[in-house]
Amino acid sequence: xxxxxxxxxxxxxxxxxxxxxxxxxxxxxxxxxxxxxxxxxxxxxxxxxxxxxxxxxxxxxxxxxxxxxxxxxxxxxxxxxxxxxxxxxxxxxxxxxxxxxxxxxxxxxxxxxxxxxxxxxxxxxxxxxxxxxxxxxxxxxxxxxxxxxxxxxxxxxxxxxxxxxxxxxxxxxxxxxxxxxxxxxxxxxxxxxxxxxxxxxxxxxxxxxxxxxxxxxxxxxxxxxxxxxxxxxxxxxxxxxxxxxxxxxxxxxxxxxxxxxxxxxxxxxxxxxxxxxxxxxxxxxxxxxxxxxxxxxxxxxxxxxxxxxxxxxxxxxxxxxxxxxxxxxxxxxxxx
Amino acid sequence: xxxxxxxxxxxxxxxxxxxxxxxxxxxxxxxxxxxxxxxxxxxxxxxxxxxxxxxxxxxxxxxxxxxxxxxxxxxxxxxxxxxxxxxxxxxxxxxxxxxxxxxxxxxxxxxxxxxxxxxxxxxxxxxxxxxxxxxxxxxxxxxxxxxxxxxxxxxxxxxxxxxxxxxxxxxxxxxxxxxxxxxxxxxxxxxxxxxxxxxxxxxxxxxxxxxxxxxxxxxxxxxxxxxxxxxxxxxxxxxxxxxxxxx
Numbered sequence: 001x002x003x004x005x006x007x008x009x010x011x012x013x014x015x016x017x018x019x020x021x022x023x024x025x026x027x028x029x030x031x032x033x034x035x036x037x038x039x040x041x042x043x044x045x046x047x048x049x050x051x052x053x054x055x056x057x058x059x060x061x062x063x064x065x066x067x068x069x070x071x072x073x074x075x076x077x078x079x080x081x082x083x084x085x086x087x088x089x090x091x092x093x094x095x096x097x098x099x100x101x102x103x104x105x106x107x108x109x110x111x112x113x114x115x116x117x118x119x120x121x122x123x124x125x126x127x128x129x130x131x132x133x134x135x136x137x138x139x140x141x142x143x144x145x146x147x148x149x150x151x152x153x154x155x156x157x158x159x160x161x162x163x164x165x166x167x168x169x170x171x172x173x174x175x176x177x178x179x180x181x182x183x184x185x186x187x188x189x190x191x192x193x194x195x196x197x198x199x200x201x202x203x204x205x206x207x208x209x210x211x212x213x214x215x216x217x218x219x220x221x222x223x224x225x226x227x228x229x230x231x232x233x234x235x236x237x238x239x240x241x242x243x244x245x246x247x248x249x250x251x252x253x254x255x256x257x258x259x260x261x262x263x264x265x266x267x268x269x270x271x272x273x274x275x276x277x278x279x280x281x282x283x284x285x286x287x288x289x290x291x292x293x294x295x296x297x298x299x300x301x302x303x304x305x306x307x308x309x310x311x312x313x314x315x316x317x318x319x320x321x322x323x324x325x326x327x328x329x330x331x332x333x334x335x336x
Numbered sequence: 337x338x339x340x341x342x343x344x345x346x347x348x349x350x351x352x353x354x355x356x357x358x359x360x361x362x363x364x365x366x367x368x369x370x371x372x373x374x375x376x377x378x379x380x381x382x383x384x385x386x387x388x389x390x391x392x393x394x395x396x397x398x399x400x401x402x403x404x405x406x407x408x409x410x411x412x413x414x415x416x417x418x419x420x421x422x423x424x425x426x427x428x429x430x431x432x433x434x435x436x437x438x439x440x441x442x443x444x445x446x447x448x449x450x451x452x453x454x455x456x457x458x459x460x461x462x463x464x465x466x467x468x469x470x471x472x473x474x475x476x477x478x479x480x481x482x483x484x485x486x487x488x489x490x491x492x493x494x495x496x497x498x499x500x501x502x503x504x505x506x507x508x509x510x511x512x513x514x515x516x517x518x519x520x521x522x523x524x525x526x527x528x529x530x531x532x533x534x535x536x537x538x539x540x541x542x543x544x545x546x547x548x549x550x551x552x553x554x555x556x557x558x559x560x561x562x563x564x565x566x567x568x569x570x571x572x573x574x575x576x577x578x579x580x581x582x583x
Binding site: 021049050051052069070071073074076078080082086088089094097098100101103142145146189 | 341342424431581
């Protein structure tokens with residue numbers, strides 16, 4: 001549905017985004033992750049048509065965003081990171097203004113506004129002046145404005161910032177619902193949110209996509225080895241050595257509690273059964289045996305904390321590693 | 337076009353909800369009322385002589401008229417684009433299906449409509465006079481045409497200034513810096529002896545234009561000047577809005 005072809009954006013000498021290509025299909029929720037200053041917001045501004053790329057292009061259903069600017073922009077809903085509204089307007093008035101700005105008809109707007117107000121949990125403040133609303137409400141007014149005209153593509157930059165936990169659950173449910181029928185690009189700092197909502201994740205660092213794929217495939221290709229958490233009671237002597245010797249275990253080290261151990265397994269191995277048998281054979285009581293799932297957080301930290309040139313190498317490997325690789329921009333279509 | 341209408345309507349609403357607009361309206365009426373009263377009482381003096389009518393003097397023949405104009409233009413326009421840029425709402429505005437030109441023109445028209453609204457009450461001065469003496473409505477109409485034209489020019493300068501800065505204060509000062517010379521450039525005619533230079537500066541002399549308008553002379557060259565200069569300012573403003581797109 002929406003495709004980025006080798007997007008590059010330079011600010012003078014500084015390259016904020018460097019040859020980023022990806023595609024998001026209808027009914028798909030794709031998350032963009034990256035540390036501050038990685039080029040997320042610049043990428044999003046190019047995708048929404050606010051900022052043209054220095055090189056490369058964005059197409060929506062095959063139409064170039066900057067050649068067909070005005071018509072194509074109607075199909076995009078955008079919630080920017082920095083929520084800015086007109087403080088003197090009432091919520092309803094603002095939504096009515098946005099509806100007109102988006103070219104909606106009177107009847108169409110009259111139907112869409114109450115529905116959107118409802119789904120964004122704004123019914124109790126719809127007559128209030130925006131300037132008097134709290135941060136969470138304003139965030140939802142901006143979200144309502146983004147989805148009001150039923151755009152085919154939704155771009156949400158940090159949609160749950162400033163909401164209380166109950167609202168976060170409701171808004172996530174709304175996003176999931178929206179993502180079922182639309183193309184949805186989501187940028188967030190909250191990693192569990194990505195796991196909850198996104199079908200696919202892109203990790204951006206220093207203006208490049210360093211990894212992309214489903215959360216599961218990222219885990220597989222980036223963590224590779226499994227870690228087992230083992231707890232024995234009472235803590236026996238010589239357990240570290242004995243556990244290291246179990247087939248499939250690469251290295252064993254003491255965990256944070258007495259009697260607990262962390263076993264780094266050999267790549268591809270799952271020696272849980274062997275660990276159990278070894279414990280029984282040694283006469284230890286096994287009170288815990290669990291496989292630790294690598295969190296996206298670990299992957300994120302590993303991918304984005306390289307320094308300078310050191311990061312250059314994994315970048316290349318990353319592009320090829322994930323199970324669902326980057327969408328390569330069709331080279332033949334590179335017109336400009 | 338729908339987008340332009342939406343922006344125009346929103347900005348007009350913003351004017352009528354803002355206290356600043358009412359302060360400007362009150363000040364304008366206060367100054368104009370005082371000026372009108374002074375003019376009428378001056379002309380009522382048998383020693384005054386001369387052949388001017390009160391409205392002739394009222395339309396641009398006093399310094400106060402120009403002071404008010406030079407004050408109103410920055411105040412009405414300073415917020416229009418700079419506030420969008422400062423708050424960041426420009427991002428959702430420019431990703432909506434509207435062009436830079438439509439945004440600029442929509443906001444400009446809102447300022448112009450509000451400007452007309454500011455002057456409307458002064459029509460009562462003419463009505464008041466007409467109850468006590470003959471009023472020649474032709475020069476009154478052309479006087480208002482002049483007020484409209486010069487206002488359109490200065491407001492366009494204000495929209496340009498507002499497009500150039502994130503700060504309303506900078507925008508206001510910049511408007512003053514453009515509008516001041518626009519008003520004063522005509523006075524240069526007195527510094528030159530060459531006929532060509534004198535004609536050039538007369539052509540651009542707003543006080544002279546107003547003097548003509550107040551006597552009922554509608555010279556299309558004046559209107560061409562206002563329209564083309566306003567269009568130029570607005571064009572530059574839309575380019576300034578598009579400047580983020582420079583690659």
